[in-house]
Amino acid sequence: MLAKIWNLALLVILDGLRRHALIALLVLAFLLETGGLFFFQFIPRDIGRASADFILSVGWLTGLLFLLFHAIQVVAWDEERRTIHTLLARPISRTQYVFGIYLALALLLLALNSVLAVIGYGILDIIQKSVKPTYFTSLSVGYYALAWLGLYLIELMLLAVILLFSGLVRGGFKVLLLSVSYYFICTGLPVAREAVKGDGGAALAGILKGMAAFFPDFSRFDFKSLVTAPPGRPLADYVGGDCLLAAVYIAVLLTVTAIIYQQRDLQ
Structure with missing residues (x-):
C-alpha cells in the first residue's frame, strides 16, 4: 500500500515540476525576499x-499561492482531464489516491518552504550584520526554524481542507472559494471570541469555542515574534502540543476525505 502511495506521489511531484509551478513561485519569492535588503533601510x-516578519510573510504568501493556484488545480485537473480515471484504473484504491496526492503536495510544499527558509535566513543574517546590535538584538536559528514549522503546519492543514472540499464539490473555482472562506473564518474566529468574551454572552462564546474543532486557531502556530526574541522557553514546549494537534486534525480530515471519495460517483 505504501509503495503505491509513494509511486503516485512521485508522479504528481514530477508533473508539478514539469509545469514549473514550483520554480516560478521560488523565483517570485526570491525576488521579494531579497527586497528585504532594501526594505529594512526605511x-x-x-x-x-x-525584517523577520517581512521574510516570513513572503514565505506564507508563497505557500498560500501554491495551495490556491496549484494544489487546487492538481485535483481539479485530475477530474477535468479524466486523469483520475486513468489512475484509478490501475491497482490503486481511492484511499491510496487521496493519501498519494496529499503526500506529493506536502513534499512540494516542504521543498518550497525549505529553500525559502534558507534564503530568508541568509538575508536576515546580512541585515543583522549591517546594523547596530541595538536594532537587531538576536537571531535564533531554533526559533527561526520553529516559525517556518508553524507556517508549514498551517499549510498542511489547509491542504487537507482543500482535498476535503475537492471531494465534496466539483470544479476548481468552487474549491477555491470554499478554501478561501475557510481560511478567513479560521483567522477571524479568535478575534470574534475575544470580542464576546467580556460581553456576558456565554452561549455565543460557547458556540464560538466549539467551532474551533472545525476551524482551528491558526494563531497558535504563529511564532514570528520569537525569531528575534532572546532565548526563552525550550523549543519542545512550543512544538509538542501544537504538532500533535495539527497531526490529529490532518489525519481526521484525510480519513473523512477518503471515505467521501469511496462513496463518490466520479462519472
Missing part, C-alpha cells in the same frame, strides 16, 4: 523584528 527601529 525602518527607524526594531529592524530585526520587522
